[in-house]
Amino acid sequence: MCRWLAYSGSPVLLEDLLYKPRNSLVVQGQHSHLGATTTNGDGFGVGWYGTRETPGVFRSTDPVWNDRNLRELCAQASAGRVFAHIRASTGSAVQQTNCHPFRHGRWLWMHNGALAGFREIKRELALAVEPALFPDIEGSTDSELFFYLALTFGLEDDPHTAVARAVGYIEEVARRHEIEFPVQMTVATTDGDTTWAFRYSSEGRSRSLFRSTDVSTLRHQYPDNPVLHDLSDDARLVVSEPLGDLRGAWHEVPEASGVVVHGAEDEVRPFAPQAP
Amino acid sequence: MCRWLAYSGSPVLLEDLLYKPRNSLVVQGQHSHLGATTTNGDGFGVGWYGTRETPGVFRSTDPVWNDRNLRELCAQASAGRVFAHIRASTGSAVQQTNCHPFRHGRWLWMHNGALAGFREIKRELALAVEPALFPDIEGSTDSELFFYLALTFGLEDDPHTAVARAVGYIEEVARRHEIEFPVQMTVATTDGDTTWAFRYSSEGRSRSLFRSTDVSTLRHQYPDNPVLHDLSDDARLVVSEPLGDLRGAWHEVPEASGVVVHGAEDEVRPFAPQAP
Amino acid sequence: MCRWLAYSGSPVLLEDLLYKPRNSLVVQGQHSHLGATTTNGDGFGVGWYGTRETPGVFRSTDPVWNDRNLRELCAQASAGRVFAHIRASTGSAVQQTNCHPFRHGRWLWMHNGALAGFREIKRELALAVEPALFPDIEGSTDSELFFYLALTFGLEDDPHTAVARAVGYIEEVARRHEIEFPVQMTVATTDGDTTWAFRYSSEGRSRSLFRSTDVSTLRHQYPDNPVLHDLSDDARLVVSEPLGDLRGAWHEVPEASGVVVHGAEDEVRPFAPQAP
Amino acid sequence: MCRWLAYSGSPVLLEDLLYKPRNSLVVQGQHSHLGATTTNGDGFGVGWYGTRETPGVFRSTDPVWNDRNLRELCAQASAGRVFAHIRASTGSAVQQTNCHPFRHGRWLWMHNGALAGFREIKRELALAVEPALFPDIEGSTDSELFFYLALTFGLEDDPHTAVARAVGYIEEVARRHEIEFPVQMTVATTDGDTTWAFRYSSEGRSRSLFRSTDVSTLRHQYPDNPVLHDLSDDARLVVSEPLGDLRGAWHEVPEASGVVVHGAEDEVRPFAPQAP
Secondary structure, eight states: OOEEEEEEEEEEEHHHHHTSSTTOHHHHHHHOSSSSSSOOOSOEEEEEOOSSSSOEEEEESSOGGGOHHHHHHHHHOEEEEEEEEEOOOSSSOOSGGGSSOEEETTEEEEEEEEETTHHHHHHHHHHHSOTTTGGGOOSOOHHHHHHHHHHHTTTTTOHHHHHHHHHHHHHHHHHHTTOSSOEEEEEEEEOSSEEEEEEEETTSOOOOOEEEOOHHHHHHHOTTOHHHHHSOTTOEEEESSOSSOOTTSEEEOOSSEEEEEETTEEEEEEOOOOOO | OOEEEEEEEEEEEHHHHHTSSTTOHHHHHHHOSSSSSSOOOSOEEEEEOOSSSSOEEEEESSOGGGOHHHHHHHHHOEEEEEEEEEOOOSSSOOSGGGSSOEEETTEEEEEEEEETTHHHHHHHHHHHSOTTTGGGOOSOOHHHHHHHHHHHTTTTTOHHHHHHHHHHHHHHHHHHTTOSSOEEEEEEEEOSSEEEEEEEETTSOOOOOEEEOOHHHHHHHOTTOHHHHHSOTTOEEEESSOSSOOTTSEEEOOSSEEEEEETTEEEEEEOOOOOO | OEEEEEEEEEEEEHHHHHTSSTTOHHHHHHHOSSSSSSOOOSOEEEEEOOSSSSOEEEEESSOGGGOHHHHHHHHHOEEEEEEEEEEOOSSSOOSGGGSSOEEETTEEEEEEEEETTHHHHHHHHHHHSOTTTGGGOOSOOHHHHHHHHHHHTTTTTOHHHHHHHHHHHHHHHHHHTTOSSOEEEEEEEEOSSEEEEEEEETTSOOOOOEEEOOHHHHHHHOTTOHHHHHSOTTOEEEESSOSSOOTTSEEEOOSSEEEEEETTEEEEEEOOOOOO | OOEEEEEEEEEEEHHHHHTSSTTOHHHHHHHOSSSSSSOOOSOEEEEEOOSSSSOEEEEESSOGGGOHHHHHHHHHOEEEEEEEEEOOOSSSOOSGGGSSOEEETTEEEEEEEEETTHHHHHHHHHHHSOTTTGGGOOSOOHHHHHHHHHHHTTTTTOHHHHHHHHHHHHHHHHHHTTOSSOEEEEEEEEOSSEEEEEEEETTSOOOOOEEEOOHHHHHHHOTTOHHHHHSOTTOEEEESSOSSOOTTSEEEOOSSEEEEEETTEEEEEEOOOOOO
16 A cells, blocks of 8 residues: 655665666655555555654655655755654545644654555544544544554654554454454654664565664675675665565565664564553 | 525526626635635535436535536536535535535535534534435535535424524534534535525524525616526525626625525525524 | 547537536546546546537636536537547646637647757747737647647648647757657647547657447447437547547557548548658 | 845754744745735745755745755755745646746746736747757746746856846836836855846846855854854855844845855945846
């Protein structure tokens, strides 16, 4: 449905991240290989942590491949933490407030997948959102509401548990509405320092998710590849699908797992919903 | 904040209604005389009843004065029932789903004004919306939520009472939140046959509202005015501000009243909120 | 590069033409089968002859598949002459003035293909445009400039010859710039009564073009197909690619030919450029 | 018609320049005091020199006051050279390629005013553009064509003379077309190091233009004003209208003059067209 990437490491020019790779996110807009849809042309968004506390978020309803302002921004801005997302709408309106990443304070959130039967459970999920957060919901997507549920369940304190509780809550509500496989997701969230990513689906057949190999290993393996020389040793990517065909550059994240990336450290651990 | 017009009568070319008058809605986009803001450039919308049951709705975030597609549509489409609205956002996102008129089945709704303290009462108002209607809310405005409350309180059966109950409910919720003057409104709604318009504010100082004089009287008064010859005897307009300076062409709708327009008949009666 | 359709016949609801067919133009926006590109998401346009002399033209830079206003327009408007086009930009800006169909008075024009080496010959082609027409050029595409050349060479009097002369002129200019195969085209143009379509390329390998079979024959062949019953006997379509898989419904237009459709009559004749 | 500002000095956050002043450019979008039009809502543009040779250019057709991406960009990006422009179209299409500033290599250009009788002289002006530059013209405005004429006449070598020759050429062509007062302009151009600004009109009644006073003088005059402490001594602004009401902060640039700003130095000298 959508495609995304999460980068952390030394500051890179956004252009190098989003336009230069062979199978870049901009290319995936028209020709995704592993996505549920070939075309992801219903808007996009980029979140980047520059010199200020709060990340910038640039979102547009244009197809990613023909937005000139994105190209300009990416030619000028560098950042050490970048989230980028291209959207294939599953029915909700194509508007900026439905584009990912969503932001709350220092936090960003993006999602590939969908909540099945969303129309039937939307109201009940909305009611579970912390009342003080409720008026901050601006769009109409399942993905944004999922974010606000995770915030309600403590995302800012313990992301792994908060997402597990949010998914558990969604599945519980859906079960009452007799929706068989409500959650289909890869999700990424960050506070600007650490990135958490999750791959899970109620059905056990989740959308693809990959994390990059350690850069120093890669550099050893490909001593002549100039791209690798510009990256710091702690540079890490988590992506919906590989950005190129460098053999050994990508590890698939297993079904039902969470990845935590902090500096050069990344850890994969099992992810399971927590029933309410 | 916004400006609107509601037309009923024999089919007119939309162009004659929206572009040709001296103080047309398109002109008011840049130079409103009576509005709370001079500029109403945050999108617009037109709803028109053509040959089908359900009205068409064309909404855009462009300023009304430079949207070419609106001009094209208006040069081609005629309709006997037209709602048109230009928006000056009071904070919520500039996106199509926040543009008026809003539609539900055969019904259209548009609003000038605002609900004060909307952030504080939004959740409580949202919960009062009929659950089956809840997932149809697409945008984030007070105006759309107000529409769904009116639908919940029976708009399709008795519009005058439903709007009175919706306003009464909003005022009741706001009172608990210590919001002094929550409702500021002129509202128009229609099922395609009858138009209901309301002028009310909790404070007793509502935005302006005018209804047109009987066309046959006007024609008698201005025998040489060609515009008036093209209109049917039952043509009626309800507007935020007069579209021109024809003396005697407009009656101000008094504070706290509702207008019902059906064919050549229009009736003004008092409007008062009904507490829950 | 692009896809288009040209309809003539009894008035049809635009929705039936653009959304309902299995391989409708809206579907082709994401999944073109025969196009040079799979995705045609860089804007679209519809021209339709309603009740007035001049056709309406609705053009947008949104991908055709998610533009709500197009859907609304198509649900309300009927026309007996319709041109529709979806764009895959070959480099020029994605903006309304670069979307087809282009209009001049009563005439519409749309193009699939490209002029090779356009940057090198653009100025010389622009200079050949009739000075009185020059300031009407609003966009930056090869297609619009081609239209203005055809107008300069007499499109309104003799379309077949005017297009032949325009192509001949372009080839002559290109030859001087040592561009091997300058013209790649299928083109459609109409004055609202007659439609002319052309398939030609300097290389002799033109983009696909099809015309529909006689409706009464089809109706005989498929007595149970409800779509065919709503069409008048003189209904004709010329399209970049078939809108469905009804066997026998489409004839391929041969390389280097022009089609003229007037009422129920359609005639195919050879097309060859005329050197200046 | 339009409003603009040109900043040079120590790097400032774009937000401080475009949003914070009392009469900021964003405010002027809806309420210009000195402009030919009150509303400047037909798009905007920002050019900024970041860490790379070529400036970034962000242009949009949204009204400046409600574009969220501009707000995001301005909250993150700092630059020591900034051009910003808000547009009130005098007829040409509202599209990104018609928004200022225009860019060529390292150069930016923006214009307030208009060329009278542009339709009549457009073709002749276009023909005078250096053929190698011609295909780079992307939009349809007089302002962009004026830029390409200035480039043709040597803008990159001697801006003052090049603009004088361009204006002289335009006036000469217009004279032959019996256009009385063809040029109305304030123009700013920069290579990223030096800024040149011009105030001139054939009629001798040019749009307003102001340059800021020396910052150290201002700081002495207003020891308590925090904004002034953040600016470097060589910070300079050239603007269509003052950004606030600090007495003594602005000098009007006289009719028929050019301003050159380089570091802390600014020089005003007479400007007169050079006939071809």
